[in-house]
Amino acid sequence: MNEFLSYSGVAIAAALAGIGSAVGVGMVGQAAAGVLSVDPKKFGKLLLLVALPGTQGIYGFVIAFLLLQRITAQTTLTSDFALQSFLAGIPVALTGLLSAIHQAKVGVSGVALAAKQPADATKGLILAVFVEFYAILGFLVSFLMLP
Amino acid sequence: MRNPYLYPNGRIGALEKDLLPARTWQMLLSAADSVEASRLLADTWYGRFPGLSQCAFETVFEAAQAASEQELMELSEDRALVRGILHRRDARNARYLWKAALCGGNADGPELEKPGLVEHSLLASALADEEARKLLPAAMSAAAEELSSLSDPSPLEVDRILDRMAAGLELDEFSSMGPGFRRLLETMIDSRNVTTCIRIMLSGSREDLSPGVLLEGGTVSRKAVCGAALEGSLPDFVADIENLERLAPFVKETLSSRSFLELERETERVIMEMLDAGSFELFGPAPLAAFIFKKEMEMNHLRILLAAKAAGMDRARLSRRLPRG
Numbered sequence: 001m002n003e004f005l006s007y008s009g010v011a012i013a014a015a016l017a018g019i020g021s022a023v024g025v026g027m028v029g030q031a032a033a034g035v036l037s038v039d040p041k042k043f044g045k046l047l048l049l050v051a052l053p054g055t056q057g058i059y060g061f062v063i064a065f066l067l068l069q070r071i072t073a074q075t076t077l078t079s080d081f082a083l084q085s086f087l088a089g090i091p092v093a094l095t096g097l098l099s100a101i102h103q104a105k106v107g108v109s110g111v112a113l114a115a116k117q118p119a120d121a122t123k124g125l126i127l128a129v130f131v132e133f134y135a136i137l138g139f140l141v142s143f144l145m146l147p
Numbered sequence: 148m149r150n151p152y153l154y155p156n157g158r159i160g161a162l163e164k165d166l167l168p169a170r171t172w173q174m175l176l177s178a179a180d181s182v183e184a185s186r187l188l189a190d191t192w193y194g195r196f197p198g199l200s201q202c203a204f205e206t207v208f209e210a211a212q213a214a215s216e217q218e219l220m221e222l223s224e225d226r227a228l229v230r231g232i233l234h235r236r237d238a239r240n241a242r243y244l245w246k247a248a249l250c251g252g253n254a255d256g257p258e259l260e261k262p263g264l265v266e267h268s269l270l271a272s273a274l275a276d277e278e279a280r281k282l283l284p285a286a287m288s289a290a291a292e293e294l295s296s297l298s299d300p301s302p303l304e305v306d307r308i309l310d311r312m313a314a315g316l317e318l319d320e321f322s323s324m325g326p327g328f329r330r331l332l333e334t335m336i337d338s339r340n341v342t343t344c345i346r347i348m349l350s351g352s353r354e355d356l357s358p359g360v361l362l363e364g365g366t367v368s369r370k371a372v373c374g375a376a377l378e379g380s381l382p383d384f385v386a387d388i389e390n391l392e393r394l395a396p397f398v399k400e401t402l403s404s405r406s407f408l409e410l411e412r413e414t415e416r417v418i419m420e421m422l423d424a425g426s427f428e429l430f431g432p433a434p435l436a437a438f439i440f441k442k443e444m445e446m447n448h449l450r451i452l453l454a455a456k457a458a459g460m461d462r463a464r465l466s467r468r469l470p471r472g
Binding site: 030032042105109115 | 153158430
């Protein structure tokens with residue numbers, strides 16, 4: 001049971017944050033592909049907007065990796081350790097999942113902005129970065145909660 | 148999680164740069180004549196369509212319209228949008244055919260666009276054949292019925308019925324594009340009703356002004372618009388219609404000067420602003436529908452500009468009518 005709980009923390013950190021990133025990158029990627037089908041020169045401007053929701057998946061992966069290291073370093077898994085491992089995975093998992101999707105929505109708007117008003121493309125990117133802040137907070141909380 | 152509008156809206160967003168920018172409109176307005184205007188247009192998106200160098204503008208605009216509609220139909224997974232685009236084409240064909248049949252016209256028959264969802268033959272027979280009318284969409288069928296019941300229709304009467312049909316079809320098909328787009332259609336109907344009232348009042352035939360001659364589906368009732376026009380309080384009434392508030396002084400001006408130039412310009416400016424706002428609703432079909440309306444409006448403005456240039460109209464007078472530049 002302790003083993004199951006410990007590895008569950010690893011799994012949800014990597015999986016939920018990864019799902020959020022996959023959905024987010026997919027959404028912005030579709031919108032960017034639409035713009036690039038007409039104007040391929042905008043690739044550079046759109047690349048960061050597409051990549052931005054992908055960072056949540058990386059945060060989830062890092063927490064999962066650190067958790068895994070700690071779990072494998074234990075000779076016996078106590079119930080306290082297992083619970084702490086499980087709970088440590090939750091902040092990055094939930095903030096990653098939700099912030100990546102919402103960041104993607106801002107990103108899609110940023111893509112539209114870049115298509116219609118190329119001079120304002122950076123503003124769309126900055127707005128999307130604001131959403132990133134909350135994913136970073138989730139990552140930090142998970143990091144601080146590591147057993 | 149799948150949203151079918153992300154790619155199409157991205158593409159349409161990029162295609163919007165093909166709409167003529169203010170600078171090009173400035174240059175077009177300053178062009179000495181229609182030949183110079185056609186040379187300027189050759190450097191824009193319209194340059195890809197044959198006929199511009201021969202100043203065959205109508206051929207160019209028809210091809211441009213067909214290309215825009217085709218692009219949207221290929222992109223859109225929204226059946227209402229595709230149906231709406233095709234039915235608008237049917238409405239235009241119905242107008243050409245039925246007006247020619249009732250008011251006379253080209254002996255070889257009117258020039259028609261490619262059929263949308265209704266074959267030309269069905270449209271042509273709808274005025275005389277009740278069975279054919281049953282196969283048409285409700286708004287078209289009602290218009291054909293009304294037209295066939297007229298004994299000696301005037302072109303104005305025919306136009307009013309066809310305008311009602313076109314507005315009814317647009318409202319039926321495009322109102323599902325979202326609340327913003329529905330509001331746009333309602334505002335367009337409101338503005339047309341106000342203009343119709345003013346035209347009738349200025350023509351001196353107040354007795355012709357009844358709710359029946361106005362379009363249904365606006366934000367204010369036809370009866371209320373009629374009542375305000377008959378009471379002589381149309382400018383105050385317009386000042387209370389959402390989105391049309393700023394037209395009030397122009398309505399007043401039109402009633403006194405009998406010139407529709409500024410009123411039409413400001414009305415179109417309001418519609419253009421609403422279309423611009425609608426094109427930012429990124430997760431639904433509104434930007435796609437807004438794009439086709441924008442293109443159509445641009446082409447109508449180009450038609451006015453080119454006709455004015457051919458007639459030698461000066462820039463100042465043209466600027467009073469066109470909301471561009």
